[in-house]
Amino acid sequence: MRDEEIKKIAQEVAKILKEERKFKMPGDSVNIGTAGKVFRNPLVNSQQNQKQKNDICEENTCGPNCKSCSPQGKFSASEVKQMGADRISFCNPGSDCSQFASMIDHTLLKANATQEEIGKLCQEARQYNFASVCVNPAYVSLASRLLKGSNVKVCTVIGFPLGSTTPTVKAIEARDAIAAGADEIDMVINIGALKSGNDQLVLEDIKAVREATRGKILKVIIETAYLTRDEKIRACKMSKEAGADFVKTSTGFGPHGATVEDVKLMREVVGPDMGVKASGGIRDSKTASEMVKAGATRLGTSASVAIVTGKDAGGGKY
Numbered sequence: 604m605r606d607e608e609i610k611k612i613a614q615e616v617a618k619i620l621k622e623e624r625k626f627k628m629p630g631d632s633v634n635i636g637t638a639g640k641v642f643r644n645p646l647v648n649s650q651q652n653q654k655q656k657n658d659i660c661e662e663n664t665c666g667p668n669c670k671s672c673s674p675q676g677k678f679s680a681s682e683v684k685q686m687g688a689d690r691i692s693f694c695n696p697g698s699d700c701s702q703f704a705s706m707i708d709h710t711l712l713k714a715n716a717t718q719e720e721i722g723k724l725c726q727e728a729r730q731y732n733f734a735s736v737c738v739n740p741a742y743v744s745l746a747s748r749l750l751k752g753s754n755v756k757v758c759t760v761i762g763f764p765l766g767s768t769t770p771t772v773k774a775i776e777a778r779d780a781i782a783a784g785a786d787e788i789d790m791v792i793n794i795g796a797l798k799s800g801n802d803q804l805v806l807e808d809i810k811a812v813r814e815a816t817r818g819k820i821l822k823v824i825i826e827t828a829y830l831t832r833d834e835k836i837r838a839c840k841m842s843k844e845a846g847a848d849f850v851k852t853s854t855g856f857g858p859h860g861a862t863v864e865d866v867k868l869m870r871e872v873v874g875p876d877m878g879v880k881a882s883g884g885i886r887d888s889k890t891a892s893e894m895v896k897a898g899a900t901r902l903g904t905s906a907s908v909a910i911v912t913g914k915d916a917g918g919g920k921y
Contacts, residue, residue, distance in 0.1 A: 701913070707733045707901075708735045708737040709727060710855075721742045729750065735755060736755060759789070762776070762793075765794070767793060774815040777815040785819070788820070790812045790823055792805055792808060792838060793805055794825075802837060805841055810846075820849070822850070823851060825842070827862070828853060828857040829857060849877065849879065849901060850877065850880070851882055852883060853884075869898070870897065880900070881899040887916065
């Protein structure tokens with residue numbers, strides 16, 4: 604079916620909806636998105652939507668005068684993209700939300716994480732409207748159930764934290780995670796192969812996971828703490844060649860996490876159209892701000908709540 608036919612059908616659907624007023628509410632209108640999807644407006648501030656928001660958090664105040672949301676309406680989608688943002692949303696903040704919330708992957712990857720801790724992680728992600736929760740594969744199904752109906756994505760890690768499994772194993776692990784409900788995949792490259800100069804194996808490794816994750820966000824962890832400048836550049840170039848969506852600094856299990864210098868280098872190598880995720884050692888809003896200024900479009904941290912509330916979470920790798 605051609606684009607013109609799809610658009611024509613969508614216009615007819617919109618016309619019917621307007622005439623029959625099936626979705627009509629005070630102040631609502633029906634619009635057609637660029638892909639032919641029919642939307643009801645306003646997306647925020649309607650009585651029904653406001654009631655749903657208030658049921659979630661009594662402090663929510665999102666509306667046309669929202670200081671966090673209204674500036675977005677001044678820019679087109681292409682302008683927002685040119686600014687370097689890979690994701691934008693109408694946040695529905697409580698009093699403690701910050702500019703960083705929608706950029707954060709709220710993370711809990713420690714080996715002894717309990718179900719109760721995962722539950723708390725998901726609750727916090729809903730409250731602060733984080734981009735995602737990042738959990739180990741065994742907790743993907745649980746997190747997916749707990750976050751159902753929210754805007755928070757479920758992210759998991761593959762080949763974690765060493766990256767030394769084979770491309771086949773990583774691809775199978777990725778498919779299994781997606782079947783369990785994962786929306787985003789953070790894979791660790793074969794670090795040893797990179798340092799051995801076996802770039803072909805590294806590229807095949809990333810491509811195998813990319814093929815297994817079509818339609819989902821793929822982030823490639825290059826573990827900068829182990830790499831020379833040349834190795835970081837090669838890893839970023841191969842990630843881009845393989846079609847990954849992001850390059851990511853660290854697992855949080857290496858000698859150190861993200862640095863401003865590494866984020867700047869990664870942004871320089873991948874250019875403006877690919878995401879850069881800074882992770883490891885980001886424990887306060889000052890560090891988060893430095894990473895964003897250096898070119899990061901996503902932050903991975905377990906200190907997410909401290910960051911959005913302007914506190915210092917103290918020591919910690921992730």
